[in-house]
Amino acid sequence: MNFFSFEEKLIPLDEWVQTFVDWLVYNYRDVFQTIKAPIEVCLKSFEWLFNAMPPLVMIILLAIAAWRYAGKKTAIFTVVSFLLIGYLGLWDETMTTLAMVISSVFFCALVGIPLGIMAGRSERFELFLRPALDAMQTIPPFVYLVPVVMLFSIGTVSGILATIVFALPPIVRLTNLGIRQVHPELIEAALAFGATSGQVLRRVQFPLALPSIMAGLNQTLMMALSMVVIAALIGAGGLGNPVVQGLNTLEIGLASIGGLAIVLLAMVLDRITQGFGKK
Secondary structure (H helix, E strand, O other), X not given: OOOOOOOOOOOOHHHHHHHHHHHHHHHHHHHXXXXXXXXXXXXXXXXXXXXXXXXXXXXXXXXXXXXXXXXXXHHHHHHHHHHHHHHOOOHHHHHHHHHHHHHHHHHHHHHHXXXXXXXXXXHHHHHHHHHHHXXXXXXXXXXXXXXXXXXXXXXXXXXXXXXXXXHHHHHHHHHHHHHHOOOHXXXXXXXXXXXXXXHHHHHHHHHHHHHHHHHHHHHHHHHHHHOHHHHHOOOOOOOHHHXXXXXXXXXXHHHHHHHHHHHHHHHHHHHHHHHHHHO
């Protein structure tokens, strides 16, 4: 056998992966349903709140947030954008997408900030974490859908889980960067005055790293929005639905208004979170 001809497959990695996933599904389905439960509760709560709130009240609240953190022009842009989305007939889909994005970002922050802090304070942990983050950022988003569907079935929650995996690396990396960029002399001064390691983290490192953490949160939010259309392929709903439907039926108008609504929502959330980070 010529080992360098490459005419036959010698390493059946695809079969090994399939066997492993099948084993996980067969033996740990209850575990995956337990993981799914809090995400579903969070999503349903946000979705109910946004859909139960009158559209005018929602627009006013978003405009106030935009005015408070990003200025008058952004507030006007927010009002115009959401009025346009409503007149396009995509209000319900937009509220579903907003609930999905906020839920995804919440869980990304819940997991990513502690991981970033640990990586920023430990060289060994950072070396261990870096290849995983590299893989998460370079694997095509469509690849996430297959194991997520097998482990969690189809639906909006599965779309959020795929979004969390896809959008997690920026907040981990930028939290790690922010912690590492705190000047060593500040840490030494805090330790010299008797601060414990935990106090140094809470009162010195974390406050000084906060701008970097907020930048990571902003990038995570943008990446979560970029997964909206892809997540719609596994039944996630929201603004991805008109885009996918327009693609399947070649209705360019339907896909265009779905894409426009996603762009407007992304711009509004980006301006608000950037302004919040600066404040």
